[in-house]
Amino acid sequence: xxxxxxxxxxxxxxxxxxxxxxxxxxxxxxxxxxxxxxxxxxxxxxxxxxxxxxxxxxxxxxxxxxxxxxxxxxxxxxxxxxxxxxxxxxxxxxxxxxxxxxxxxxxxxxxxxxxxxxxxxxxxxxxxxxxxxxxxxxxxxxxxxxxxxxxxxxxxxxxxxxxxxxxxxxxxxxxxxxxxxxxxxxxxxxxxxxxxxxxxxxxxxxxxxxxxxxxxxxxxxxxxxxxxxxxxxxxxxxxxxxxxxxxxxxxxxxxxxxxxxxxxxxxxxxxxxxxxxxxxxxxxxxxxxxxxxxxxxxxxxxxxxxxxxxxxxxxxxxxxxxxxxxxxxxxxxxxxxxxxxxxxxxxxxxxxxxxxxxxxxxxxxxxxxxxxxxxxxxxxxxxxxxxxxxxxxxxxxxxxxxxxxxxxxxxxxxxxxxxxxxxxxxxxxxxxxxxxxxxxxxxxxxxxxxxxx
Numbered sequence: 479x480x481x482x483x484x485x486x487x488x489x490x491x492x493x494x495x496x497x498x499x500x501x502x503x504x505x506x507x508x509x510x511x512x513x514x515x516x517x518x519x520x521x522x523x524x525x526x527x528x529x530x531x532x533x534x535x536x537x538x539x540x541x542x543x544x545x546x547x548x549x550x551x552x553x554x555x556x557x558x559x560x561x562x563x564x565x566x567x568x569x570x571x572x573x574x575x576x577x578x579x580x581x582x583x584x585x586x587x588x589x590x591x592x593x594x595x596x597x598x599x600x601x602x603x604x605x606x607x608x609x610x611x612x613x614x615x616x617x618x619x620x621x622x623x624x625x626x627x628x629x630x631x632x633x634x635x636x637x638x639x640x641x642x643x644x645x646x647x648x649x650x651x652x653x654x655x656x657x658x659x660x661x662x663x664x665x666x667x668x669x670x671x672x673x674x675x676x677x678x679x680x681x682x683x684x685x686x687x688x689x690x691x692x693x694x695x696x697x698x699x700x701x702x703x704x705x706x707x708x709x710x711x712x713x714x715x716x717x718x719x720x721x722x723x724x725x726x727x728x729x730x731x732x733x734x735x736x737x738x739x740x741x742x743x744x745x746x747x748x749x750x751x752x753x754x755x756x757x758x759x760x761x762x763x764x765x766x767x768x769x770x771x772x773x774x775x776x777x778x779x780x781x782x783x784x785x786x787x788x789x790x791x792x793x794x795x796x797x798x799x800x801x802x803x804x805x806x807x808x809x810x811x812x813x814x815x816x817x818x819x820x821x822x823x824x825x826x827x828x829x830x831x832x833x834x835x836x837x838x839x840x841x842x843x844x845x846x847x848x849x850x851x852x853x854x855x856x857x858x859x860x861x862x863x864x865x866x867x868x869x870x871x872x873x874x875x876x877x878x879x880x881x882x883x884x885x886x887x888x889x890x891x892x893x894x895x896x897x898x899x900x901x902x903x904x905x906x907x908x909x910x911x912x913x914x915x916x917x918x919x920x921x922x923x924x925x926x927x928x929x930x931x
Contacts, residue, residue, distance in 0.1 A: 596627060
């Protein structure tokens with residue numbers, strides 16, 4: 479049995495032992511698929527200008543200029559982008575010394591403490607490179623954005639961290655080597671600064687130098703994971719399959735196995751040990767828009783877009799090829815690596831944790847509970863369970879606050895044996911901010927079936 483297989487089995491056992499222990503912590507690391515208000519990019523730009531234009535139609539774009547690497551100022555940047563169709567009212571320019579153009583790895587790691595945003599300031603930014611002298615990028619950016627920062631003692635690369643937004647996060651085991659192999663300390667620190675209770679440390683199926691999880695996997699929702707797939711003739715085929723099987727055999731935060739989607743990567747015929755550039759998991763999600771880096775093989779590009787559409791109904795998929803105007807996409811460096819999202823600090827967070835799923839026994843009613851938090855600080859205007867029976871018309875049931883348990887509750891009654899129920903929760907605060915669970919709402923609701931008597 480190979481060392482890599484043994485490592486994966488040990489990791490899986492550790493994860494299984496912790497599965498189902500999600501607690502709603504005071505600190506929460508949001509998922510990348512949650513509502514966003516902004517994105518950071520580095521200047522000089524190593525991204526398609528059309529990508530920046532499209533992102534600026536969706537969120538605020540924060541452009542970071544390193545004065546050591548560019549003589550451009552705020553006016554220069556805005557003029558350049560404005561001439562290329564980028565809405566300048568959504569542009570914000572910041573002057574900061576940067577470690578590298580890869581903002582994903584050391585940029586602003588946002589968390590929420592209660593309903594308040596904060597930025598976690600990790601020790602080092604990129605393997606083998608120190609952060610800026612004195613204060614790091616994270617703390618400076620936090621001060622400029624008007625949010626507090628939390629100082630951490632561990633080294634963490636952002637490309638090696640993905641979160642389900644519900645207390646589970648995933649990293650390749652690189653994180654243990656860059657922190658003196660002190661797994662216990664890393665886990666405790668991730669719990670302290672990010673509220674991560676279930677920290678999955680997995681092998682790197684790529685077997686490459688970078689060892690970042692975003693090069694082969696991605697959380698698409700709290701119950702959905704995208705994992706790259708290589709052809710059987712690829713020497714690392716078994717490791718990609720083992721990584722996918724790990725997720726298929728473990729429970730998501732809602733109590734059922736992860737839904738695993740596979741995105742195929744083509745083999746380089748001249749060198750089967752490598753793959754043609756197809757960094758499909760290295761995408762960016764902003765408010766039901768997926769910005770997807772495309773490779774040179776159009777057949778595989780079309781397959782990748784189809785996988786995202788199947789996994790994320792209701793989302794718009796935008797593909798971007800390398801065109802020579804920026805550094806070419808690579809399997810170890812693509813769109814996700816060169817950006818960093820900023821969560822919407824006015825979002826309404828709906829945490830419905832006792833999700834009904836599968837085949838259930840007949841009951842007189844089904845009690846649906848949720849913690850609902852308007853991060854804006856406004857009061858909640860209303861919350862409803864939206865449901866339908868056997869694909870009929872959508873109906874609404876008001877959720878009321880149970881003061882004893884401090885949760886919002888609705889009872890679904892009159893459900894008969896043999897019926898299939900689809901439902902989601904919709905909440906709105908008094909400022910008009912809305913929240914959903916699942917985030918796709920009616921496009922991909924929770925569902926369960928009542929057993930026949």
